[in-house]
Amino acid sequence: MINRKLIGARYFYESYKIYRNKTMSYNSARDYDGHGTHTLSTAAGNFVSGVSVFGNGNGTASGASPNARVVSYKALWEDFGYDADILAAFEAAIADGVDVLSVSLGGLEPKEYWKNTISIGSFHAFLNGLVVVSSAGNDGPTPYSLTSTEPWVITVGASTTDREFTNSVTLGGNTTLQGLSISMFGLSSHELYPLINASDAKADNALSELAYLCANRSIDPKKIRGKILVCFQGTDDQTWVEQTEAVGVISLVTIPDTHFSPATLMLPVSNLNCTDSNYLLNYINQTKSPMATISKGETKLGIKSAPRMAAFSSRGPNPIEPRILKPDITAPGVNIIAANTEKVSILGSTNKNRNTPFKMISGTSMACPHVAGLVVLLKALHPDWSSAAIKSAIMTTATPLDNSGRPILENYSQEETTPFSYGAGHIQPNLAADPGLVYDLMTNDYLNFLCAHGYNSSTIGSLYRGFYVCPKHFNLANFNYPSITIIKLDLWHSINVTRTLTNVGSPSTYNVHIKVPHGVIVSVEPRILMFQQKGDKKDFRVTLSLKPQINNKANYFFGSLVWTDGKHNVRSPIIVKNPHQ
Structure with missing residues (x-):
């Protein structure tokens, strides 16, 4: 409507x-x-x-x-x-x-x-x-x-x-694992319940890989009665478990850096991260009668970091x-x-x-x-x-x-x-809302970018309805972007980068501060920019060169360039590709 x-x-x-x-x-x-x-x-x-x-x-x-x-x-x-x-x-x-x-x-x-x-x-x-x-x-x-x-x-x-939706899984032996959950339901904190791995609850004729994920019809409801079912997270809808007599569900991930969201079921449930998932699996495999309980979800604020x-x-x-x-x-x-x-x-x-x-x-x-x-x-x-x-x-x-x-x-x-x-x-x-200075770009700057990227007038016509003739010389390093990325820097040649800043605030004087990327020498000229009025534009040049020896196997080195007048900090990342990688 x-x-x-x-x-x-x-x-x-x-x-x-x-x-x-x-x-x-x-x-x-x-x-x-x-x-x-x-x-x-x-x-x-x-x-x-x-x-x-x-x-x-x-x-x-x-x-x-x-x-x-x-x-x-x-x-x-x-x-x-x-x-x-x-x-x-x-x-x-x-x-x-x-x-x-x-x-x-x-x-x-x-x-x-x-x-x-x-x-x-x-x-x-x-x-x-x-x-x-x-x-x-x-x-x-x-x-x-x-x-x-x-x-x-x-x-x-x-x-x-800085907000998390958490709950806890407490194991026999009183070890507590932190999980994610937005379930309104929790089990008694004074009682422990049997844990059963999904692979041990597989229904007859079900595929093991489906049971592993607790997919619908892959688990025998009789085997999970009164127990906490331990599944692996996947794309399958596990809400069917709510219709059984299982008392809760724990979902696991065992691949590092795998994203997982708070669990959402109408029964006690928790999603564990990779480290805690592996801990729980070891506990189940090494314990004769593994037991646990699950708390209800709660919202925590002010999380660090x-x-x-x-x-x-x-x-x-x-x-x-x-x-x-x-x-x-x-x-x-x-x-x-x-x-x-x-x-x-x-x-x-x-x-x-x-x-x-x-x-x-x-x-x-x-x-x-x-x-x-x-x-x-x-x-x-x-x-x-x-x-x-x-x-x-x-x-x-x-x-x-x-x-x-x-x-x-x-x-x-x-x-x-x-x-x-x-x-x-x-x-x-x-x-x-009040950056002090900005790096501005106009239509021709973007067209010149396309030229430097390797497009000719015909290819540019796929994006631009007018006809544009590329300049004979345009260095993409001088494209007035709010970051500086250098991918070809060697010991024998330095690279100069030009940027233009526009004042969008009050008259002020800015000084430059540099966090130098590892193995790189960085100089800025001039080191002081004075803006007399709003709309003033000032150019500066950054010169980058490599140090003779770089004992670092990283693919890229990172730093930053900051112009400050004491109130505003106009920060740009500097990225330099390691020529030895």
């Missing part, structure tokens, strides 16, 4: 209908999946009190820009989506005059810009003054796994918040143009509570007890609308800023530190992560 919040809803399915040769079950813009409802409300949902998922995370919720109006463009259907439909949605949004596009979708693999529908659609949007924000993808932590690689798009990775990088968040280096850092930024994308369509349950089950108005989901799709909502706020505050200026403000004010003041870590391994995970860092919206 269209109202003062949702002022438009359109759908695009002509290509889907032709190529799939299917009768659509619903030819409308309505969301029968929940993904679009969740992301749209994250970007710009109104303030709503009493929001929770089964009592967890209870509080007042809103989107990042709660006063914004929204339009929905539906281009994905039951099982697929087609490029022509997606591009039609982009063009419709441009024609409708929207300001910001939140694009929580991506391709199956990275593609060159001229072959990539999202690249083409987002470039058209940029040319028409829209800011496009896109999710990095959910194929992490594998390097080169992100698919949103365009410099004219704000690419967003996913990180955790946070944010951490989500294991699933797709990673750089940029697979299409490694001289451009991607992702650009990271934002909350783990266990995000937002609106649900109520047409499906929060587990995709037909059990109507789970058809709740709010849903908890994880993904870079959830991180993307956080940034899109921030972009809306920045456009309202600074209507004269370009899309590049807005991106710069968000990137240069981001932080690579967590809430304990230490470098951002990987969520499960707790190893220090890099800009290939979080880009410039985690968003800091209040600081982005």
Whole structure:
């Protein structure tokens, strides 16, 4: 229903209908999946009190820009989506005059810009003054796994918040393991219950690999009566266990850095991480009568350290143009509570007890609308800023530190992560509103980027409707991006990088501070920039050279460059590829 919040809803399915040769079950813009409802409300949902998922995370919720109006463009259907439909949605949004596009979708693999529908659609949007924000993808932590690689798009990775939905599994011997759960149910803390591994509860004629995942009909209900069933996490719906006499479920993961969400069943349940999963398996295998109990889920706030990088968040280096850092930024994308369509349950089950108005989901799709909502706020505050200026403000004010003041870590391994995970860092919206200085870019700068990437006028025509003649000389190192990435640096040649800063604040004097990447010599000239008025532009040059000996086997070295006037800190990551790797 269209109202003062949702002022438009359109759908695009002509290509889907032709190529799939299917009768659509619903030819409308309505969301029968929940993904679009969740992301749209994250970007710009109104303030709503009493929001929770089964009592967890209870509080007042809103989107990042709660006063914004929204339009929905539906281009994905039951099982697929087609490029022509997606591009039609982009063009419709441009024609409708929207300001910001939140694009929580991506391709199956990275593609060159001229072959990539999202690249083409987002470039058209940029040319028409829209800011496009896109999710990095959910194929992490594998390097080169992100698919949103365009410099004219704000690419967003996913990180955790300082909120967790936890419970505990207490074993015989009084060992306690921490799990994740949003179940309202718990077992008695004064009684222990038998544990049974799913493989020991297999039904006759069931496949072992299905029993391993506790798939429906793969487990003998008689074998789990009065016991806690231990399963491995997979894609199978385990809600059938609720109809048995099992007293609880524990789900395990045994692959490091595997993302897992809080368990959601109408009985005591807990999801364990890899370390605790292996501990539990050893306990079961080495104990004659393994026993345990499960507490109910609870919400914990102020978790340290946070944010951490989500294991699933797709990673750089940029697979299409490694001289451009991607992702650009990271934002909350783990266990995000937002609106649900109520047409499906929060587990995709037909059990109507789970058809709740709010849903908890994880993904870079959830991180993307956080940034899109921030972009809306920045456009309202600074209507004269370009899309590049807005991106710069968000990137240069981001932080690579967590809430304990230490470098951002990987969520499960707790190893220090890099800009290939979080880009410039985690968003800091209040600081982005007043960045002091920005790195700006205009249309010709992006066209020159395409030239330096190797495109000729004909190829550029796939993205740009005009005719553009590439300059004879353009060094991509001088593309005025808010980060610096050098992939070819050797002992015999230094590299000069030029950047231009535009003052968007009061007159001020900025000094430079450099965190030098390992094995690299970095100098900046000039080291002081004086801005007399708003709109002043100043150039500076960064010279990078290698030290004679580098005793480090890392593939890349990381540092940063910060311009500060005592109030503003304009920070840019520096990434240098190790020539010996």
